[in-house]
Amino acid sequence: MKYFSIGEVAAEFNIPESTLRYYEKKGLLPQIERDEAGRRLFSEDHLGLLGTVICLKNTNMPISRIKQYIDWVVDGDTTTALRLEMMRTHKQAVLAEISLMTEAVGGIDWKIDRYVKRMQEKNNESEE
């Protein structure tokens, strides 16, 4: 099985190594092996897990909750129902936030329109 150094993983996902260490410490990347010199060896599984962590982070799930999810993943198939429920709940929260932001974009557009018109008026005046 192929393993990756922390530097490779950091480059691959374009995040600082310090963040990877921080995630491990917080329990988001469990059971990372080490080589003889104590250096982390990330497996393919860890890359997948990290992808999931980043996905959840991108949707503003707090670290403590991501940890809960990862703990359940580690626990195996007995936690499928719990994970399913968490993902369904989270999806609803994300959709709610997307609508909030989409609504706000409407307000921003409204301002943009006003400013564009104001700029046009200013230009017209200067041509008179």
Next chain:
Amino acid sequence: MKYFSIGEVAAEFNIPESTLRYYEKKGLLPQIERDEAGRRLFSEDHLGLLGTVICLKNTNMPISRIKQYIDWVVDGDTTTALRLEMMRTHKQAVLAEISLMTEAVGGIDWKIDRYVKRMQEKNNESEE
């Protein structure tokens, strides 16, 4: 002109009074008048401004940048072009974040599907 107490504004927008005081201190709500006893008097204009602040906050604009925007509003029409550019830039950032989240919802959906199937399999097994 009608004025509103901090309690009324807090209730209207459903945010703590402490947050309104914090926003004033940070410069997001400028030129709030006071009554003889030193209590804040929010004008209708302030309600509008607060709506804008909340809109920008809902789209994750940092306080320092919201303050810049408000400063420009206070400066008047000479800053229209600056505000226009800021709103256009911000809109692009918000749209980018919305797509990031929308993409993440795809990943979440994928997990939901897997877990649903896994649950169904488990139920089938228990019926054998």
Next chain:
DNA sequence: ATACGACTTAAACCGTGGTTTAAGTCAACA
């Protein structure tokens, strides 16, 4: 008169999510 509720202040405090620092280990290359 007094007690209550709504308000005031400055300053201290808090959780979140990392980032930075300092000191050290190790492998490989000149």
Next chain:
DNA sequence: TGTTGACTTAAACCACGGTTTAAGTCGTAT
């Protein structure tokens, strides 16, 4: 042999966005 470069650790530090605390001032209702 010695000096890079990639890694290790624990602990300190940071920005952000508020929230809480403590002590005090009003206006009004009983």
